[in-house]
Amino acid sequence: MERIEEIIKRIKPVDERLMQETQKKLDNLTKPIGSLGRLEEFAKRIVGITGKNNPSLKEKVIFTFAADHGVAEEGVSAYPAEVTAQMVYNFLSGGAGINVLARHVGARLVVVDMGVKEKLKTQNSKLKIKKINYGTRNMAKGPAMTKKEAIESILAGAEVFAEEFKKDGVDIAGIGDMGIGNTTAASSILAAITKAKVKDVTGRGTGIDDEQLRNKVEVIKRALRVNRPDPTDPIDVLAKVGGYEIGGLAGVVLLAAANKVPVVIDGFISTASALIATQLAPLVRDYLFASHKSVEIGHDIALREIGQRPMFDLKMRLGEGTGAALAINIIEAGVKILNQMASFKEAGVSEKI
Amino acid sequence: MERIEEIIKRIKPVDERLMQETQKKLDNLTKPIGSLGRLEEFAKRIVGITGKNNPSLKEKVIFTFAADHGVAEEGVSAYPAEVTAQMVYNFLSGGAGINVLARHVGARLVVVDMGVKEKLKTQNSKLKIKKINYGTRNMAKGPAMTKKEAIESILAGAEVFAEEFKKDGVDIAGIGDMGIGNTTAASSILAAITKAKVKDVTGRGTGIDDEQLRNKVEVIKRALRVNRPDPTDPIDVLAKVGGYEIGGLAGVVLLAAANKVPVVIDGFISTASALIATQLAPLVRDYLFASHKSVEIGHDIALREIGQRPMFDLKMRLGEGTGAALAINIIEAGVKILNQMASFKEAGVSEKI
Numbered sequence: 001m002e003r004i005e006e007i008i009k010r011i012k013p014v015d016e017r018l019m020q021e022t023q024k025k026l027d028n029l030t031k032p033i034g035s036l037g038r039l040e041e042f043a044k045r046i047v048g049i050t051g052k053n054n055p056s057l058k059e060k061v062i063f064t065f066a067a068d069h070g071v072a073e074e075g076v077s078a079y080p081a082e083v084t085a086q087m088v089y090n091f092l093s094g095g096a097g098i099n100v101l102a103r104h105v106g107a108r109l110v111v112v113d114m115g116v117k118e119k120l121k122t123q124n125s126k127l128k129i130k131k132i133n134y135g136t137r138n139m140a141k142g143p144a145m146t147k148k149e150a151i152e153s154i155l156a157g158a159e160v161f162a163e164e165f166k167k168d169g170v171d172i173a174g175i176g177d178m179g180i181g182n183t184t185a186a187s188s189i190l191a192a193i194t195k196a197k198v199k200d201v202t203g204r205g206t207g208i209d210d211e212q213l214r215n216k217v218e219v220i221k222r223a224l225r226v227n228r229p230d231p232t233d234p235i236d237v238l239a240k241v242g243g244y245e246i247g248g249l250a251g252v253v254l255l256a257a258a259n260k261v262p263v264v265i266d267g268f269i270s271t272a273s274a275l276i277a278t279q280l281a282p283l284v285r286d287y288l289f290a291s292h293k294s295v296e297i298g299h300d301i302a303l304r305e306i307g308q309r310p311m312f313d314l315k316m317r318l319g320e321g322t323g324a325a326l327a328i329n330i331i332e333a334g335v336k337i338l339n340q341m342a343s344f345k346e347a348g349v350s351e352k353i
Numbered sequence: 354m355e356r357i358e359e360i361i362k363r364i365k366p367v368d369e370r371l372m373q374e375t376q377k378k379l380d381n382l383t384k385p386i387g388s389l390g391r392l393e394e395f396a397k398r399i400v401g402i403t404g405k406n407n408p409s410l411k412e413k414v415i416f417t418f419a420a421d422h423g424v425a426e427e428g429v430s431a432y433p434a435e436v437t438a439q440m441v442y443n444f445l446s447g448g449a450g451i452n453v454l455a456r457h458v459g460a461r462l463v464v465v466d467m468g469v470k471e472k473l474k475t476q477n478s479k480l481k482i483k484k485i486n487y488g489t490r491n492m493a494k495g496p497a498m499t500k501k502e503a504i505e506s507i508l509a510g511a512e513v514f515a516e517e518f519k520k521d522g523v524d525i526a527g528i529g530d531m532g533i534g535n536t537t538a539a540s541s542i543l544a545a546i547t548k549a550k551v552k553d554v555t556g557r558g559t560g561i562d563d564e565q566l567r568n569k570v571e572v573i574k575r576a577l578r579v580n581r582p583d584p585t586d587p588i589d590v591l592a593k594v595g596g597y598e599i600g601g602l603a604g605v606v607l608l609a610a611a612n613k614v615p616v617v618i619d620g621f622i623s624t625a626s627a628l629i630a631t632q633l634a635p636l637v638r639d640y641l642f643a644s645h646k647s648v649e650i651g652h653d654i655a656l657r658e659i660g661q662r663p664m665f666d667l668k669m670r671l672g673e674g675t676g677a678a679l680a681i682n683i684i685e686a687g688v689k690i691l692n693q694m695a696s697f698k699e700a701g702v703s704e705k706i
Contacts, residue, residue, distance in 0.1 A: 030443050031450050032431065032559040036675070037648065037668030078385065078705050086702040090383050095695025097384050103693075104686050206385040207705070295390065312665035314683070315390030322389070326686060330667070333457050333679060340456075342448025349439040352431050352560070 001235070003155055008281040010258035014048035022047045022338065029341040030349045038311065042289070042334035046172075049262045049287055054339050057332045059169040060107035062176055062321040063160065063252050064091060064098055065245035067115035068135030069181030070144065071223070076184045076216045078206040081135075084180045085118050091178070091320075092126050098176055098320035105329040107174065109321075112160050114153060115244030128163075130156040132244045139188065139223040143240045150239035150247055154276075157251025165259060173256045174291075174328050175249045176321020177269040180206075183296060186272035188220050188241035190302050192229040193275060201298030203268070205317075234279035242276070249273035254280065257287040264331065266324040267294035267317065271302040278306050291327030292316055354588070356508055361634040363611035367401035375400045375691065382694040383702045391664065395642070395687035399525075402615045402640055407692050410685045412522040413460035415529055415674040416513065416605050417444060417451055418598035420468035421488030422534030423497065424576070429537045429569045431559040434488075437533045438471050444531070444673075445479050451529055451673035458682040460527065462674075465513050467506060468597030481516075483509040485597045492541065492576040496593045503592035503600055507629075510604025518612060526609045527644075527681050528602045529674020530622040533559075536649060539625035541573050541594035543651050545582040546628060547658055554651030556621070558670075587632035595629070602626035607633065610640040617684065619677040620647035620670065624655040631659045644680030645669055 022044045027033050034040065046055045066088050072081040090096045091111045102109045112128045113120050117135040120127065132153050136144035145153070164170050179185075183205035190201045198220050204213055220241075227240035238247050250273045256263045257277075265274050265288055278284045290308035293299060295317040303310060311327050344351050375397045380386050387393065399408045419441050425434040443449045444464045455462040465481045466473050470488040473480065485506050489497035498506070517523050532538075536558035543554045551573045557566055580593035591600050603626045609616045610630075618627050618641055631637045643661035646652060648670035656663060664680050697704050 029450075030440065030448060031671050035559070035669065035671040036450060037670070039667060039669065080703050080706055083703050086700065087383065090695060090700040090702060093695070093700070095383060095693075095700050097382075097389060097690060097694060100689050100693045101686055104682075104689055206388070311667065312683075314392060314664065316388065316392065317390070318384050318388040326683060329457075329682060330665075330679060333454055336453050336457055337450060340448075340453045341450060342443060342446070347439065347443040347446070347448050349443060350433050350436050353433055 001151055004151060007158060007254050007258050011281050011283045013283060014286045015051050016048065018051065019044045019048040026338060028343040030344055030347045036337055039334035039337055042331045043338035046262055046335050050260050055335055057171045057335055059171040060105065060328050061164055061170045062098060062102050062107050062109050062174040062325055064109060064176040064178060064321045065112045065114045065248045066178040067244035068117040069179055069185055069243055070136045070138035071140055071184050071219065072181035073138055074140050074219045075212065076219055077180045078208045079180050081117060081180045084178060085116050085120060087178050088113060088116060088120060096320060097318050097322050101322050101325035105325050107325055107328060110160065110164055112248065114156065114248040128160055130160060132156060136243055139227065139241045140219050143227055144242055145239050147235060147239045150235050153244045153247025154251035157248030158255040161252045161255040170261050172262050172264065172328055173252060174264040174266065174321050174324030175252055175270040175273060176266045176324055177245050177249065177319050179243055179245050182243050182269050184216060184220060185241060185243040185246060186269045187298055188223050189237055189272045189275065190298050191220065192224060192237045192241060193231050193279060194301060194305055195231065196301050201301055203296040203298060234276045238276055246273045250276040253277035253284060257284045262289060263287055264289045264291055264324040264327050266291055266321045267319050268296035268299045269319055271299060274306050275302060289327060289331060292323035354504055357504060360511060360607050360611050364634050364636045366636060367639045368404050369401065371404065372397045372401040379691060381696045383697055383700045389690055392687035392690055395684045396691035399615055399688050403613050408688055410524045410688055412524040413458065413681050414517055414523045415451060415455050415460050415462050415527040415678055417462060417529040417531060417674050418465045418467045418601045419531040420597035421470040422532055422538055422596055423489045423491035424493055424537050424572065425534035426491055427493050427572045428565065429572055430533045431561045432533050434470060434533045437531060438469050438473060440531050441466060441469060441473060449673060450671050450675050454675050454678035458678050460678055460681060463513065463517055465601065467509065467601040481513055483513060485509060489596055492580065492594045493572050496580055497595055498592050500588060500592045503588050506597045506600030507604040510601030511608035514605045514608040523614050525615050525617065525681055526605060527617040527619065527674050527677030528605055528623040528626060529619045529677055530598050530672050532596055532598050535596050535622050537569060537573060538594060538596040538599060539622045540651055541576050542590055542625045542628065543655050544573065545577060545590045545594060546584050546632060547654060548584065549654050554654055556649040556651060587629045591629055599626045603629040606630035606637055610637045615642060616640055617642045617644055617677040617680050619644060619674045620672050621649040621652045622672055624652060627659050628655060642680060642684060645676035
């Protein structure tokens with residue numbers, strides 16, 4: 001835990017003064033004041049986070065973390081657990097949704113095995129193995145993982161970020177997930193921390209039917225009853241009802257913020273990771289960008305809890321980082337507005353009457 | 354008018370059968386069914402519009418049309434009328450918002466003088482001169498243009514599209530506007546056609562204050578009273594309370610649809626153009642994509658009138674095609690999902706239990 005504390009201590013408030021200066025600069029560009037709306041907000045926030053006047057988002061990285069969930073044996077997903085591993089291979093061969101969208105926006109994809117049930121073939125150098133264990137245990141029967149594993153998962157995620165940051169640089173990070181059963185973990189985390197009703201934060205995940213949804217709600221209620229996670233202790237919540245990929249992504253968020261790197265949240269699972277991170281370090285909020293509003297019903301509550309407003313609602317619910325990829329592109333558009341637009345003076349355009 | 358009728362006759366329904374086939378293909382890709390939400394809808398619609406199984410949106414073109422408005426002399430804008438010409442020069446030198454965003458999404462920008470008040474220097478080959486007149490007349494005192502000019506503006510827009518289509522190709526078109534005073538024209542068109550109350554479709558444009566807004570509402574009411582545009586005759590509406598750039602963009606929409614090219618609407622003004630086009634040719638609706646929900650209050654009503662739902666709301670209100678540029682990028686993401694993702698079979702991923 002001391003190593004996590006050390007990371008948290010390094011997270012500083014964003015530069016408010018520089019953000020105010022940036023707003024003045026934006027107001028001098030050849031457009032009615034404020035007329036580029038949230039694009040201007042994004043540019044300003046990137047400046048405040050990075051501390052750079054003319055930030056560039058050249059190195060865009062999507063971190064897609066995969067792990068299995070013991071609770072999958074309770075029939076909470078529409079897909080069999082082996083799909084987690086199969087999808088990791090799909091990520092590595094470039095055929096998944098996140099591959100297509102990462103390429104589309106010019107982002108690198110970093111795929112990490114945080115705890116897939118099977119031993120994955122590692123000859124493919126694109127896969128990072130940070131396996132904490134071969135899937136979590138069934139949270140409906142006891143803690144999903146030990147406290148030690150929860151801490152290890154966060155540190156492993158931080159380590160992945162550190163490796164990428166040192167090797168090729170990271171100007172902006174998107175976080176995404178893959179793990180059959182992980183909406184059950186994310187809903188449990190959200191219910192545990194916010195004390196929202198389980199049925200208000202439990203959705204259909206990959207596409208379960210009404211009966212399966214009723215079962216999923218019961219499973220989550222049981223997991224919370226059996227484990228009694230402490231809402232004031234995010235590590236306890238993560239250990240009892242979380243997942244390795246969720247802990248890992250929380251680690252990415254923490255170390256990114258410590259290095260003044262903005263983080264773009266994807267959907268429901270990655271928002272649960274960000275929630276763990278903000279519970280550990282409230283300053284992290286100012287480093288986060290919400291991308292889309294997911295179809296998953298608890299997502300609104302989760303985003304509100306971390307003080308975020310989504311950019312778009314395209315009725316997506318795939319995860320993997322797909323929404324984050326599209327959002328990174330929009331944030332980059334905002335940054336380019338700041339860096340590339342001409343001022344009224346430069347362009348010889350008359351100002352407001 | 355016969356030449357417009359000829360274009361309209363060439364517009365055919367989109368290919369519903371091919372769209373259904375495409376949905377089946379999308380359902381076989383390695384993701385839960387429907388989990389990429391509207392990205393799938395966009396891909397499917399592009400297939401239906403183009404009639405191509407594997408469409409590509411390589412040639413992305415933003416058409417930004419500029420013109421002046423006689424009604425500007427009524428004090429309806431926060432900026433002086435000379436800004437229209439100044440902004441055209443800004444477009445040509447690459448410093449405006451639309452330049453930055455068009456570059457960001459890899460789109461060509463076509464800037465057209467449809468009726469700017471002053472004679473623009475034409476040595477810059479990036480500017481197309483299709484001037485119908487040196488600004489419209491003041492609609493608060495009489496018709497903004499003659500019926501002949503209204504028809505000419507539509508045909509000139511169609512001609513611009515035809516030139517680009519033949520020269521370098523157009524796989525998807527975005528439409529944008531520049532014209533001090535043109536929200537007054539767009540609100541008037543909307544009120545005339547939908548019979549909505551003037552105050553419900555009149556916003557602050559470039560940023561006028563409460564008193565200026567009250568004046569703008571009165572000016573629009575006066576224009577409608579003085580001119581009595583026939584709501585069933587879009588050419589009459591365009592002539593009496595429209596603008597040259599609005600007519601021109603309606604022409605782009607019509608000829609694009611006739612050539613099976615999808616059109617992405619930007620904000621309030623370009624939606625008014627699309628409304629004129631759909632009134633002339635109802636089949637055009639299926640060729641349109643709404644990009645963002647503008648801050649301008651009438652935009653919702655306008656989008657509903659042409660059967661469109663916006664993709665995102667980033668509190669933008671700049672025009673020029675800026676929202677369309679971002680939307681083109683999102684539509685292209687959907688098309689790449691269709692073309693590049695692996696199927697369950699190809700990737701060896703298990704299907705739903």
